[in-house]
Amino acid sequence: MAQASLAREIPEEATEVALQTRIKAGATLEDISEMTPRYREVLVATMSIAADLEIMTLPLDYDAIAFAPTINDRIAVASALQDEMGHAQVMFRMLEDFGFDSYHQVFERDPKNFKSFFLLEFGNLSPIDVGLGHLVGDQAGYITTRDLEENCSFGPYSRSLRKVNFEENFHVKRGEYMIRHYMQQGPEIRKRVQERMDFWFPLGAEWFGATDDVKSRPDQLHYKIRGSSNDQLRQIWLQRLVPFCEQVGLKVPAHFDSEKGIYVLDYQMPILLNLETMKWDFRTVTWPEKLAQWKKGGPLKLPGLSRMQTELWGQDLW
Ligand SMILES: [Fe+2]
Numbered sequence: 001m002a003q004a005s006l007a008r009e010i011p012e013e014a015t016e017v018a019l020q021t022r023i024k025a026g027a028t029l030e031d032i033s034e035m036t037p038r039y040r041e042v043l044v045a046t047m048s049i050a051a052d053l054e055i056m057t058l059p060l061d062y063d064a065i066a067f068a069p070t071i072n073d074r075i076a077v078a079s080a081l082q083d084e085m086g087h088a089q090v091m092f093r094m095l096e097d098f099g100f101d102s103y104h105q106v107f108e109r110d111p112k113n114f115k116s117f118f119l120l121e122f123g124n125l126s127p128i129d130v131g132l133g134h135l136v137g138d139q140a141g142y143i144t145t146r147d148l149e150e151n152c153s154f155g156p157y158s159r160s161l162r163k164v165n166f167e168e169n170f171h172v173k174r175g176e177y178m179i180r181h182y183m184q185q186g187p188e189i190r191k192r193v194q195e196r197m198d199f200w201f202p203l204g205a206e207w208f209g210a211t212d213d214v215k216s217r218p219d220q221l222h223y224k225i226r227g228s229s230n231d232q233l234r235q236i237w238l239q240r241l242v243p244f245c246e247q248v249g250l251k252v253p254a255h256f257d258s259e260k261g262i263y264v265l266d267y268q269m270p271i272l273l274n275l276e277t278m279k280w281d282f283r284t285v286t287w288p289e290k291l292a293q294w295k296k297g298g299p300l301k302l303p304g305l306s307r308m309q310t311e312l313w314g315q316d317l318w
């Protein structure tokens with residue numbers, strides 16, 4: 001979420017001050033008329049990214065239906081996909097109140113203008129990748145939307161996320177169940193899970209955006225659109241994921257630092273994925289280099305969105 005523009009100064013006009021004071025005191029906004037233009041802009045940007053991420057899961061998960069090894073797996077993937085469609089519908093419906101045309105946003109907008117995240121832009125999901133996608137990716141998404149539900153000062157949006165988060169948590173649990181199961185299937189499968197985790201883990205770590213020393217989002221935090229910074233959300237993700245991995249015997253490049261009392265990565269962000277070998281290079285690069293990789297996107301991004309707009313909706317999805 002930190003890929004957007006650099007944080008700007010919050011205007012100090014009287015209406016702004018009054019609004020910020022109300023929000024600081026714990027008030028929620030129930031109507032658009034209560035917003036200042038700046039608040040509205042920050043809120044809509046946040047909601048738009050969240051909505052686009054839900055859409056991007058459709059082309060991502062769609063391929064996994066074909067790879068599902070059993071009828072139960074197939075039903076479970078299709079069910080998660082239906083959840084994601086519901087999440088997208090809730091979010092785009094809410095954006096209609098801010099003047100957006102849902103149909104145009106989903107089906108007619110140039111795929112280049114969707115705000116997807118790198119983690120969602122690699123397709124052809126094997127059953128192991130489905131499990132890791134839930135464990136790593138839905139976990140990251142859940143932490144982000146849970147923060148919005150708990151903290152967002154726009155009441156209707158916060159409340160609309162209750163069901164979304166209930167379902168996201170279910171996806172995470174399913175990921176844990178699947179990976180625990182695969183890790184008990186002998187050395188060959190364990191090795192395969194480890195190889196795919198090596199790919200997924202850094203994608204999950206960078207889901208939360210640039211580190212706070214480089215870019216914080218004081219506008220989102222001042223307005224209490226969200227409650228935690230990028231690094232704080234990343235820390236929650238590490239707190240949940242790293243102990244689970246240790247428990248099932250998966251190695252990940254992060255550990256608990258007992259001096260600092262927090263989980264830390266064993267490498268310094270940002271790092272780049274080699275898109276030819278699909279392997280991570282753990283040498284630290286600059287943020288502009290990383291931003292360029294995110295901007296270019298993964299192989300599924302544009303073809304996946306174009307396909308979703310032309311083939312995948314409605315009957316053809318199943
Ligand atoms: Fe979702």
Ligand SMILES: [Fe+2]
Nearest residue numbers: 084138168171
């Ligand atoms: Fe999900």
